[in-house]
Amino acid sequence: MPAKPSALPRYLREIQAEVEQVAREAGLDFFPVIFEILTYEEMNMVAAYGGFPTRYPHWRWGMEYRRLAKSYSYGLHKIYEMVINNNPCYAYLLEGNSTLEHKLVMAHVLAHCDFFKHNAWFAPTNRKMMDEMANHATQVQRAMDRYGVETVEQFLDHCLSLENLIDPALPFAPRSARPSEPPEAPQAEELPRLPAKPYMDSFINPREYLEQQRRSRAERQAPARKFPAEPQRDVLLFLLEHAPLERWQQNILSLVRDEAYYFLPQGRTKIMNEGWATYWHSELMTKRLLKASEVIDYADHASMVTATSGGRLNPYKLGLELFRDIEERWNAGRFGKEWEECQRMEDRQCWDRKLGLGREKIFQVRASHNDLTFLDEFLTLDFCVEHDLFSFGYNARNKRWEIVSREFADVKAALLQQLTNGGQPIIHVADGNFENRGELLLVHRHEGLDLDPAWSAETLAALARIWSRPANIVTEREGKSVRLRHDGHELKTFDA
């Protein structure tokens, strides 16, 4: 920790005990939580570090910190809560907040923690990440001491450009299925010969025969030389195993990859995670924890958290309302075949089977869904209409962003599109020895959206530097299939 964590004062320990008690009774189950009080400066720092007190040295934390500090000082935002997926869970309270705010933050954090513990997508994450991050910091620092800040930083920047090229399914795959086999070095073993005495050899094994043997073996081996044998989503792993890297470079690439996998589920469950936490702090506060004197302040605060400003979609609010919607529907039995097929508005409006399954359902949902499946399954036409959702896009002719549609199907498609693969393009390694020239070939699975050309060029350059040979990517641009090739100095575009 930057400064000695201030031990929680007694009144906060008492509040924590109370909130935990109430949360457990409501059915939440969480890791032990350690709360620490930070000043706003420390809070901004920890936020810039992505929630951790220690990260490896890198300029982008400085950039983020500056941004946070500035918007804090202009009163544009204030970080209320932060929590780390770790066992024990670490969470931060902002010094100078009122007792009510601390209470609310605690309730919110416990729900996050329950989510971390029970959501399936978090199951493979490292629960000792706090320590791991500190180790990473030491490793990078050591490399910098040894090889120079600039060199290491540059390599780190290259690696970070490829951070999103990982395989979300890999943490769930059996271990044996993971590594991609390196190509077998062409073996200089003897060609098979018929047994013959030396002086007879040239007659029994004539040159034509040997030649034929050699050719047939070359043919047999040719397909095997292509690697990876299957397209590989985890580009970082492929580079780790096959790029000509020095030891320290391998270390850095591998730690960037570890962190990317660690943060992956958080990006994939943002709406749910925040929705779940907001749902529960609201539930616990209003039903159990609030004192009469605190109600007004609480309402004020809650309205801020779930505010929708200027047409934005607030993940806190969207998640919260979807969870409430699910609970209501399952309580009233508004699901299943009968409900779906019912066309009479009157019936639908006063539909109530009094099942009371709501609570149980949302606990199931939080355990097994991620944002993509969550919205796919539970975003309904009714919800969409009730909440005035629309999709928007850029109109190149008018040079402005416009509302595109209010049709349920379009809105949902736009949302799901954003959430598919976390809104990142799906890219895999197709060939590590492209055209037998040792070049790297990636393939972008084009699903309707082109890649950003300027950013792709820069990223490809970073890739070429790591691979130390030219890097290629096959993608589509304006409906045509193209191959971009970067050799570290310049970009060329070919038709593919």
Next chain:
Amino acid sequence: MALRIEQDRARFRQIIRGRVRQNLRKYIAKGELIGRQGKDVVTVPLPEIHLPRFRFDPKQQQGVGRGKGRPGDPLSPGEEEEGEGAGEAGDRPGEHTLEEELTIAELAEILGEELALPRIEPRGRHEIRSSKYRLTSVRRTGPESLRHFKRTFKEALKRQIASGLYDPRRPLIIPVRQDKRYRSWKHTTEPFSAAVILYMMDVSGSMGDEQKEIVRIESFWIDTWLRSQYQGLVSRYIIHDATAREVDRDTFFRTKESGGTIISSAYKLALEILEADYPSAEWNVYLLHFSDGDNWSSEDSHECVKLLQDELLPRANLFGYGQVRSPYGSGQFIKDLREAFDDDERVALSEIEDRDGIVGSIQDFLGKGR
């Protein structure tokens, strides 16, 4: 306690500095930094610094928002920034710009590095000193108000122990007169260098807005550099057409007259100001004159040369003349000056074609290190 993040912040600032340096010539030519100037800091607009990655073309991507409106209605400003409900907010669609604050001193340093400007050694006036005094030493006499309490008691304790009057079981210490110690001060003197810049500008009809803008940009950078070289910097402004008068900074850049041009009027006024307020023993004097080079008569030009030669140059570190190209001016004046002062160290002559010429002109003026 310093936060760990300071290290990352410092690194980020270094990168920013590098970017500013890279783009410095552009900033100068566009005059972008002027008007973004606070008391000690300048706000520099920079394109966002990002780590590239493979991402979708933001212009093709659709987002989801909530609120009223029909298809085809534009989003209200700001909406597009974080209109999406998920993913990394703020990443798309609009590119953000960074606003970095640099102190004037940092900016001057960058300017100096990029244009390879030599440091200025103030003229041999090391006798100009500012004196300061600080309470740093201790004496046996002094006013009671400066009594050093702790020292006094220490002395008393020493004396009592030495003379056997001290009883640890009853630690009573009573200072007497010779125990008393007083804070005392020391004088330090530091060389102090002050400079005055006299800006003179031709505001006759032939100097257009663009010409004045060039002067404005150039004077901003010259101010910035000289401010970093001297502890005290004063700028004074003189405008002239056929007659000269002193004005404030604002008026200097705004006035437009229609009269003819008699340059010597400005030089005479400059001389008066120098004589009245800036004795050359104490001040480093910079005279900077901008004009389109169209003087009323060649007699007047001769008079100017004479004034410079006899009166102004002996008092000044540098006389700079910048001739801004204008569609009306004949540009004769710089030729007259060149003839008279071709290899005079104290004179810097510079012709400024257009905004891109500003950098070169700054180098002409400040490259002499005077």
